[in-house]
Amino acid sequence: MExxxxxxIDFSHLHSPNPETRAKAIDQIAxxxxxxxxxxxxxxxxxxxxxxxxxxxxxxxxxxxxxxxxALKSGDVYQPxxxxxxxxxxxxxxxGCGTFVRDFLKLYSFPLEDWIEFWPSYPTDxxxxxxxxxxxxxxxxxxxxxPMLESLHITDPSPLLxxxxxxxxxxxxVNHYHTGLQQQLSNSAAQIGIPPHTDHTLITVLLQTxxxxxxxxxxxxxxxxxxxxxxxxxGGAQNTLQxxxxxxxxxxxxxxxxxxxxxxxxxxPDNCSRISVASxxxxxxxxxxxxxxxxxxxxxLKPLYKGRSLRDLINHLASGEKLPFIETLRIMG
Ligand SMILES: O=C(O)CCC(=O)C(=O)O
Ligand SMILES: [Fe+2]
Numbered sequence: 220m221e222x223x224x225x226x227x228i229d230f231s232h233l234h235s236p237n238p239e240t241r242a243k244a245i246d247q248i249a250x251x252x253x254x255x256x257x258x259x260x261x262x263x264x265x266x267x268x269x270x271x272x273x274x275x276x277x278x279x280x281x282x283x284x285x286x287x288x289x290a291l292k293s294g295d296v297y298q299p300x301x302x303x304x305x306x307x308x309x310x311x312x313x314x315g316c317g318t319f320v321r322d323f324l325k326l327y328s329f330p331l332e333d334w335i336e337f338w339p340s341y342p343t344d345x346x347x348x349x350x351x352x353x354x355x356x357x358x359x360x361x362x363x364x365x366p367m368l369e370s371l372h373i374t375d376p377s378p379l380l381x382x383x384x385x386x387x388x389x390x391x392x393v394n395h396y397h398t399g400l401q402q403q404l405s406n407s408a409a410q411i412g413i414p415p416h417t418d419h420t421l422i423t424v425l426l427q428t429x430x431x432x433x434x435x436x437x438x439x440x441x442x443x444x445x446x447x448x449x450x451x452x453x454g455g456a457q458n459t460l461q462x463x464x465x466x467x468x469x470x471x472x473x474x475x476x477x478x479x480x481x482x483x484x485x486x487x488p489d490n491c492s493r494i495s496v497a498s499x500x501x502x503x504x505x506x507x508x509x510x511x512x513x514x515x516x517x518x519x520l521k522p523l524y525k526g527r528s529l530r531d532l533i534n535h536l537a538s539g540e541k542l543p544f545i546e547t548l549r550i551m552g
Contacts (some may be wrong), residue, residue, distance in 0.1 A: 226251035249370035256464035256479035273352035329389035356498035397492035417478035420465030451506035
């Protein structure tokens with residue numbers, strides 16, 4: 220089943236000289252973020268070639284000699300660059316939980332020059348191809364964040380944006396779902412995929428080599444295919460990217476935008492092997508993220524979330540705690 224009214228945002232409208240076109244695009248973004256925490260983006264300015272190169276670099280990395288992958292292997296969540304086959308059983312987001320397996324490559328990517336030397340050196344053009352994609356998706360994320368903050372009527376968004384652009388974290392997370400994983404599994408109950416979760420980001424820009432991303436539709440509580448192929452063809456897009464609201468934006472918006480609960484639970488013969496590249500934009504590691512000041516008439520809206528940093532989240536994950544991090548932040552009543 221496809222997401223009802225799967226939202227498609229034409230990024231070029233945000234730069235339209237016509238203020239009405241721009242205002243309408245911002246309104247569409249705000250509606251999508253409030254309703255699903257998710258939208259597709261077309262005409263985003265990232266060329267087909269850059270996208271093809273990013274996919275190609277990761278496809279070839281899959282075929283890297285075992286020692287290349289071995290050198291990057293780590294189960295330590297604090298490592299800035301690591302590769303591994305992950306058994307993931309995060310729970311707490313309603314139906315569809317269980318144990319899921321995937322190959323995973325995490326790359327810290329901002330400032331790029333600080334991290335790129337730790338990235339895979341196989342294939343030889345991995346760093347240049349993924350470096351380009353990483354920079355362009357970071358710019359896209361920031362360009363999307365601006366109208367998002369604008370539509371939230373945050374009292375003073377400039378310092379927030381400055382913090383993100385100067386000190387914000389960016390990570391690339393490459394996921395590879397393939398049938399080879401099934402053979403490695405001693406846990407036969409595990410499925411290929413990623414369990415229901417929200418991202419811990421401000422926003423995530425996602426590239427998929429084939430459909431597979433499911434989003435929980437809050438309007439009826441059912442899982443839906445995030446990308447409605449029929450609508451994307453109508454949009455005339457070549458390389459549609461997906462944008463997900465993460466926990467930090469949910470907190471910053473005091474719950475007016477919702478973090479998208481999403482999963483990948485299929486690896487059918489025709490979509491295996493599937494690769495996704497998530498470009499994850501967050502505040503800096505030690506920045507305490509809390510609801511931004513918003514006036515309701517003369518009064519400040521009451522904060523509904525506790526302030527926490529990305530480091531707090533990583534400590535939460537490392538502790539083995541199964542409760543989703545966002546649920547530890549919500550202030551009840
Ligand atoms: O593979 C996908 O489409 C989703 C990946 C994802 O949710 C993530 O990396 O956080
Ligand atoms: Fe995700």
